[in-house]
Amino acid sequence: MKQANYRLTEEGRSYLASGLPEMRLMKLLEKGRKKVEELSVSMEGKELSIAMQHARARDLISIRDGFVEMVSKHADFPEHAWLKKLAEGKGIEEKGYGILLKRRLIEEIKADDYEKARRFAGREIAAVDSSLLKTGLWRQTILRPYNIRIAGKAQYPGRPHIISHFMERVRNIFLDLGFSEASGPLIESGFWNFDALFQPQDHPARDMADTFYMAMPERCSLPGKKIVGKVKEAHEKGVGGSRGWRYVWDEEVSMQAVLRTHTTAVSARMLSKVKPPAKVFCIGRVFRNETIDYKHLVELTQIEGIVVDENAAFGHLLGYLKEFYRRMGFERIRFRPAYFPYTEMSVEPEVWIPERQEWMELGGAGIFRPEVTIPLGVACPVLAFGLGLERLVMVRTGIKDIREFYYRNDLEILRNAVLWP
């Protein structure tokens, strides 16, 4: 049998539902002749032209002076009846196939699709085979209801690491605040990591961040003589009215290669280059020579920034800190006096953690001392901050053990981390 090897095209199905275009045209002309423009209000352009073409070919209408007029009233349209029959899975007279194929109202079904679909016909099925849709035989199947409460097999989409996600959010906050992004080397000279920041070579301050010293490369080269000379002077006898640290500064010590203990080294480098006003930030890995446990890592991510401006004042520093933490979702912030050898005022911002009912310290900030800025060629105030990322992320994500970052990469945690808000 031939009938079931054809099925309606999309156009065929549409004509079956709303009538052939020429049928609809004749209907519109029943009450008298109409202008083409009038007709195009009722029928879409492409359909109207199909309708006129077929109606004229069969001498059903005439067109004169821009008017379309019905000539023959009682026409029959076998195509519509054929479409109906085919849709019901019945056969039609032989010539009908040719006419419908030519008008692209039907298309041939591949024999194997038909074969395949027939196997499902009359049965209750789970999966929907594509052959059923190609042949229309889905009408003869029953789709089994599913347990719609089951989510099914776990899906693991490709996702960013928790830290990367938050780094990007932090990065966007500072870009939005008009800061420019900077970066610097992971292996750094003692000069940029300590000396340029007025950390004396023999002082507890230099021990404060337990430092990794490099065996290879062991020594770095220093910047130009002018900066080195000024830094030496700042340490030994002070600059800009300072009395300095009053000891003999050793160039050799400043050449020691270390793993940077803070991104403030990047700020020091930037200070030697910027022209005020300037706002610069950097997010990067820093290193602490510590024993790893649930509270301590040897590698951490620091958020660093400086604001270099003639009119910069302490309240602005606090303003930036407040704004940053507000944007990270921490509404309450307080500021405690602190000590860093390179800033004065020095401040430790703390945010209120409602879940824990406690204040949490997240980093340090301050205004760079003149002994830091003058040797690097900056005369105006420089607001500076260096904030930790991990503890902040731990609060946001509920992660309790800092080793989940960098150290463990537990896929269970990374795959299921909730990154928002």
Next chain:
Amino acid sequence: MAVVEFDLDDLGRLAGRKLKKEDLERLEMMGFPLERLEEKKVSYEVFPNRPDMLSIEGFARAARSFLGAETGMGNYRAGKSGVKLHVDKSVASVRPYIAAAILKGGKLNESALEGLIQLQEKLHDTFGRKRKKVAIGIHDMSRVEGPFSYRAVSRDAVRFVPLGMSREMTPAEILGQHQKGIEYSHLIRDKVPLLADSKGRVLSMPPVINGELTRLTAGSRELLIDVTGTQLHPILDVLNIISAALCDRGFSAYSLEIVYGRDKITTPDLSPARMKVDIGYAERLLGLDLEEKDVSALLLKMGIGYEKGYAVIPPYRVDILHQIDLVEEMAIAYGYMNFRTAIPPIPSTASRQDENDFRLAACGAMQGLGFQEILSMVLSNSESFRKSGVDVKSAGIKNSVSSECTIVRTRLLPGILKSLAQNKGRSYPQHVFEAGDVVVLDSGAETGAREIRNIAAAIAGTNAGYESIAPVLKAFLASFGIEYRLEELKDKAFIEGRAASVLVNGKDIGSIGEVSLEVLENWGIEMPVALFEISLEAVYGILKRGRQ
């Protein structure tokens, strides 16, 4: 960082009022985090710039003015004792500097003695760099008499009874047998410095130990303090801090004349220092309008005086180097929480680092391919590289406390394998990637090394193989329009015949392959793994050149 513990009753007595919990918490806003509060004890953290706060007397003094019990600075002075201390030139190459003070007329009770010993220990540990830079001896002076002498002698030149022993020992014996001697023997090179009295009786062998003869007790009424060190200023600072603390206990300070050959200094010098205050400078930095009387009130609250444009700085405040330090004192007195905060109207155009944007795009491409990002440590060890079949020619660390962190990674591959090994219990297949910096040695670079940003991706699971990772590399590079060629590669990390170099315009940018079974076994990974690692920096470079 130093944490000091104080007896609450004693602290209250010295501070002039009983300290309530709120008072103790308010002191945090002076810059000293409250570590612990118990019924009778309180502990604070003291930052290294304020060694004067390591003493209960110093802490009480600051609390007294900060809490408003009595603002202003104490009046400290040292009378002349007329006693001399001769410094022999033999100490020049051993431990060149000494300063001393005599304290009389006070009374040490048990808690004061305890406090004094804590102060000595804390000063040794922090400011004194574990006695290397500064060492302190506190003596009962009643058993010895001046003039004193400070000289270096050979290790068996004298015998004396060291503190805590009942027999005489030579310096050599002390350094070899006495607990403190052993602990600090590394600070003595050849000769030992000795402080002795006019009759040759040994008071101390700095920086190691005192003599038993001058042992300090709660009954001691006349004290001699010696401070020795490698530099002059730090020992003077320490002597001032201890002298001021004892003055607060009712002692009076008397100076000694320290005779360095032809030079003489008189210690301690407890007269205050003066520093000019530019009120405009303070106003600009603090964003406040300040009158002279405001400056004076703020400084007084911090225990610093003010007279006609000058700050009057007490002798124990060793942290005031520049007037910026005075501005900070004013800010703390004003209260950090009382400042009006604002985002200043500073015109700027933000700029992003393209390299970081590109990293983000690369991560996005890998995530789109269904890979989970991981982040590993930049530090690694040779063992991890050896296990991974990767040669180590990396930057190395000198002083790591952890055997896990002895080198800086040159490849991402070992970190990826370590992560896979740690995730054996997690469901497979595992698709992971990392985009991060590795460090290569570069003698031409300023720091002797240079970062390169790489990207590595791995599939672990039953179906992981060359045929599953190769299309990933293709799709990844195709998303940046990069055409590449694969060429056979022999590499210990990969199975022979299943590894390739990735070449772009003839340049090797990385490798791809099935990880060698020996490497998997080394890591204890029980699933096949296929991965690639390429230089993201090289890819970025190609794109950038293409754009120009």
